Amino acid sequence: MxxxxxxxxxxxxxxxxxxxxxxxxxxxxxxxxxxxxxxxSSAEVVADSIDATCRSHSRTYIVRTYYRGPGKYTLRCGTSTWGWKHIKARHGWNSTMDRKISAAIWSGRPNGRGGYSTYTNTCPSIEKFRTIIGTPAGTNDLLTAYKVTTRAAAKC
Incomplete structure (x- = not known):
């Protein structure tokens, strides 16, 4: 042996x-x-690629898919008020934004706004990044995503 x-x-x-x-x-x-x-520059290439895709497809075209367990959430081309076009114009789009959205949806906590957020690991925990789910195109579509800049007071 x-x-x-x-x-x-x-x-x-x-x-x-x-x-x-x-x-x-x-x-x-x-x-x-x-x-x-x-x-x-590679992030710019990805953004340019999505931009080109959205120019040649409708607002309901899916450009990204995010997962939370067996659940699936989509990011569609959208408009100036929701979806990828909105996020790019109002909050900026790059590979970091894509990763933050993925992390918030995959492992974030429900935020009470129909989406998921990531929080600091401190006491009290502070919300860092927020996603909001639900668009005119579908209930499991990403409306918007952004870095949270206001800090609400919370107790431990």
Whole structure:
């Protein structure tokens, strides 16, 4: 039994060493491409891509899907008052906004406004980011999402 465990450990160690040899190290050229400028330009490309999609589709066209357990919430092209066009114009759109929306819907707490919010891990907890669900196009559609700037007083 002990001999098999030793062989298994040796095989795992060999596999790890081999995989480390196969994965190339990052070169200086690779490191340069992951700069903040490269990241922001990729976010602009995503926003431009969604913008182009929404120009050629109706306001009800789905551009993103977010999940909360088995539930599905959608972001549609929308108008100036709801959806992606609204969020882009009023609150800005980039990959960070997309991640914050996803996090709020996936693991946020219900906020009493028909959506989900993320909060600080302090006492009292302070709301950081809010989503509001429900549009003229559907009840599980994202109306808006934004960073919360006002702080309500709460007790611990």
């Amino acid at each position: 002990r001999l098999n465990a030793t062989r298994t450990i040796a095989a795992l160690a060999t596999a790890v060493a081999t995989s480390a040899l196969v994965i190339p190290a990052a070169s200086p050229a690779t490191a340069a491409t992951s700069s903040p400028a490269a990241t922001s």
